[in-house]
Amino acid sequence: MRETDAVKLQPVDISKTASVADIVFEALRKAIIEGDLKDGEPLRQDEIARLFNTSRIPVREAITMLEQQGLVTTQRYKGAVVASIAPDEVAEIFDFRALVEGTVIKAAVERMSDESRRMARQCHEAFSSSTDPMSWGDLNRQFHYTLYQDSGLPYHLGIVNNALDRIDRYLRAQLMLSNGRARAHDEHLGILEACEAGKADLAADLTRRHILGAKTSLLDHLKRK
Amino acid sequence: MRETDAVKLQPVDISKTASVADIVFEALRKAIIEGDLKDGEPLRQDEIARLFNTSRIPVREAITMLEQQGLVTTQRYKGAVVASIAPDEVAEIFDFRALVEGTVIKAAVERMSDESRRMARQCHEAFSSSTDPMSWGDLNRQFHYTLYQDSGLPYHLGIVNNALDRIDRYLRAQLMLSNGRARAHDEHLGILEACEAGKADLAADLTRRHILGAKTSLLDHLKRK
DNA sequence: TATGCAGATATTGGATCCAATTTACAATAT
DNA sequence: ATATTGTAAATTGGATCCAATATCTGCATA
Numbered sequence: 001m002r003e004t005d006a007v008k009l010q011p012v013d014i015s016k017t018a019s020v021a022d023i024v025f026e027a028l029r030k031a032i033i034e035g036d037l038k039d040g041e042p043l044r045q046d047e048i049a050r051l052f053n054t055s056r057i058p059v060r061e062a063i064t065m066l067e068q069q070g071l072v073t074t075q076r077y078k079g080a081v082v083a084s085i086a087p088d089e090v091a092e093i094f095d096f097r098a099l100v101e102g103t104v105i106k107a108a109v110e111r112m113s114d115e116s117r118r119m120a121r122q123c124h125e126a127f128s129s130s131t132d133p134m135s136w137g138d139l140n141r142q143f144h145y146t147l148y149q150d151s152g153l154p155y156h157l158g159i160v161n162n163a164l165d166r167i168d169r170y171l172r173a174q175l176m177l178s179n180g181r182a183r184a185h186d187e188h189l190g191i192l193e194a195c196e197a198g199k200a201d202l203a204a205d206l207t208r209r210h211i212l213g214a215k216t217s218l219l220d221h222l223k224r225k
Numbered sequence: 226m227r228e229t230d231a232v233k234l235q236p237v238d239i240s241k242t243a244s245v246a247d248i249v250f251e252a253l254r255k256a257i258i259e260g261d262l263k264d265g266e267p268l269r270q271d272e273i274a275r276l277f278n279t280s281r282i283p284v285r286e287a288i289t290m291l292e293q294q295g296l297v298t299t300q301r302y303k304g305a306v307v308a309s310i311a312p313d314e315v316a317e318i319f320d321f322r323a324l325v326e327g328t329v330i331k332a333a334v335e336r337m338s339d340e341s342r343r344m345a346r347q348c349h350e351a352f353s354s355s356t357d358p359m360s361w362g363d364l365n366r367q368f369h370y371t372l373y374q375d376s377g378l379p380y381h382l383g384i385v386n387n388a389l390d391r392i393d394r395y396l397r398a399q400l401m402l403s404n405g406r407a408r409a410h411d412e413h414l415g416i417l418e419a420c421e422a423g424k425a426d427l428a429a430d431l432t433r434r435h436i437l438g439a440k441t442s443l444l445d446h447l448k449r450k
Numbered sequence: 451t452a453t454g455c456a457g458a459t460a461t462t463g464g465a466t467c468c469a470a471t472t473t474a475c476a477a478t479a480t
Numbered sequence: 481a482t483a484t485t486g487t488a489a490a491t492t493g494g495a496t497c498c499a500a501t502a503t504c505t506g507c508a509t510a
Contacts, residue, residue: 019301019493021289045462055495056462057282064246064286068293076244077462077501092380099328100321155317159384244463270492280465281492302471302492 020054021061027052028062032071032082033168034137039084043072070166085166087222093167094215100160101148101211102204105191108151109200117196120146124192128185136181137172143188147195147203174218187213245279246286252277253287257296257307258393259362264309268297295391310391312447318392319440325385326373326436327429330416333376334425342421345371349417353410361406362397368413372420372428399443412438 018026028048031037043063045056052059063080066072074080085093108116123143130139141164148157164171174180187210194203243251253273256262268288270281277284288305291297299305333341348368355364366389373382389396399405412435419428 017301021493044460046460057494057496060463061286061289061493064289065293068290074462076242079462079502089380092378096325096381096384099324103324153317155314156321159321246463269490271490282464282466285493286463299492304472304492 020052020058021065024048024052024054024058024062025065028066029069029071029165032066033165035169035172037082039082041082043080043082045079069162085170087219090167090170090222091215091219093163094211094218097160097163098208098211098215100156100163101144102208104148104151104153104156104160105195105207106200106204107153108148109195109198109203111152112147112150112195112198116146116150120192120195124188127188133176136175137168140171140175140184141168147191170218170222171214174214174221177217177221180214180217183213183217184210244286245277245283246290249273249277249279249283250287250290253291254294254296254390257291258390260394260397262307264307266307268305268307270304294387310395312444315392315395315447316440316444318388319436319443322385322388323433323436323440325381325388326369327433329373329376329378329381329385330420330432331425331429332378333373334420334423334428336377337372337375337420337423341371341375345417345420349413352413358401361400362393365396365400365409366393372416395443395447396439399439399446402442402446405439405442408438408442409435 028037028043037043045059045063048059048062049056063072063074067074067080071083072080073083120143123139123146127136127139127143130136148160151157175184187206191203191206191210194200194206253262253268262268270284270288273284273287274281288297288299292299292305296308297305298308345368348364348371352361352364352368355361373385376382400409412431416428416431416435419425419431
């Protein structure tokens, strides 16, 4: 087949397809950050291998990936459990997010495309109108990610995503609190309008407040029970 | 043996000892960040397994850990190579470090013990008097780490360490530039004195400048060749 | 009843084996 | 000569097996 021939077949680069370990990793990651696997719950290699119709080898690989991400902790010969996270560390991660996400959104606003602005508003509206509490977490995250994506800071984004993974469970809980979602809605609107108006510093400031507000609200809640 | 008996044997908690995978990981990590394994160099599982007198299983685990850390990149059925890093990303990581390390040192100065201050000065002097270029990188990193350790921000510190791992090779190169080490020495002294005087904001500001200065000097160098 | 011990069972860590894929290279055709 | 094909070697991904450790259970004993 000459290079000038029409391409009749969708080429698929096999070297980029997901290995079994990747699939298991993604499934476990999702289950952990959504809270389906609770703090301290053990991950049995055999059991997971059976669930995925595979051997323990890819499962072990997936677990070491999760451990590097801080989503599970393992002890030699005892196995892996879903990582629990002390309130102190939750607080620290929120502070970290405020610092980094503030910087990221500032960079993003300064180079944000109209397309991204439109998408962000769509996300905002989807978040507002959704009645399924299970989806709030996803929509919330998607809204923020849309605002960040033009930042041109892929390294920062990777770090932020990992930080979000670590506390995703708690964020979801926070959204379900009495006025959690309503407040998120209002604050999102403020951030969105700042972005649409091209006010980068304002967007950064509102984002920081948004994150730190969620932090105190969540910590109050954690303390109370 | 009653509890009141003298302890004749140092107890060792086996569940905390390092697995073979951990050992291989540490060795490879060190080789990569010190530049002994160059950009793009392939990591052959068999070869590494032979070197450590083990099978490929722990080697594969080590490689997946390295991949999660961003130190190697792998392609299915093709294997792992030492991750190369584009100048853009080097620049971004320096910016990230300036942001986070500035915050960290501010928190650290506000709660820094006299002991840590003494250790920091010792590190500074060791860095100044060392004549072995190979050790400069270690001493430099040790100096900064000593200043950060009282921050009470373990999550931030983990992130900073990972960022440092990614660019350690380049930092070492930067120290070897014509006036790289002399300038580092002067800037370190300024930071150290700010810490000793308890001036947190000044220390943060100097740290940010120190990092951003290293960034421009390094990028100039990368561009020139 | 509570405690300690012994063996059985379960679970993880590592070694070896097989399958899937890539890479190197020689043979062949144009 | 260059490009193409076929084949063998090298390499990785995954399965299975064995060893090391932990956990559980029943039983004896104070």
